[in-house]
Amino acid sequence: MAARAVRLDPSARRHVDAAIGRWMELLGSEILNDARQFVPVDTGRLKDSLDAEVHDKVLRVGSRDVNYCLYVEYGTAPHVITPRNKKALYWPGARHPVARVNHPGTRAQPFLRPALFQRRSA
Template sequence: MTLRIDSSAQAHLDGAVNRWLEQVIGRAILTDAREYVPKRSGRLAESLRAEVHDKVLRVGSLDVNYATDVEMGTSPHVILPRNKKALSWPDADHPVARVNHPGTRPQPYLRPALYQRRSG
């Protein structure tokens, strides 16, 4: 037995799946991610978006470059100046040529939002 769906029915089905992903699942994941994200300035939480294209849901930040570093953490690394000869910041004793950063611990917010048990 072969089941065929005509092209207009397939378009309606695809549209319904896209709407369900965006309006139900995407909103739920986005709401949870915004709740779980660490909030220092609130910029990362405000940058989170959910979008659907061709039955694929994507949730995350497009314009905050440190979003992945918050989610996954960073390993120890060296920070060097880009445009000057030394680094300086408020309360620093003196400018320095390099900083040995110890790394940051992961603070997952997207994965816990994704893995929530959902009904509907």
């Protein structure tokens, strides 16, 4: 049996791309809503910075401008904190200025990955 040639309307790709874009916008909105539910809230700055965008069939969900977003998601290892602009560190409640602080690290508080891995229907 001979194979038949299939002809597609030249505008089909544009329609398919538009449908994929609409689906990704919807998916991004769902992931964003879940991330906003799961994010730990202290001041609310991280939660308010969460956003979703679709560009060229790539969906991105994350923080627009909060630089500690990944530290909350993945946690941090123990590390040393030293002053950048002064000779010592001081904060309200400290007994005296110190030259360095041994920070024990922070535990991970995942919210983006759990939002991404929620079971969804297409």
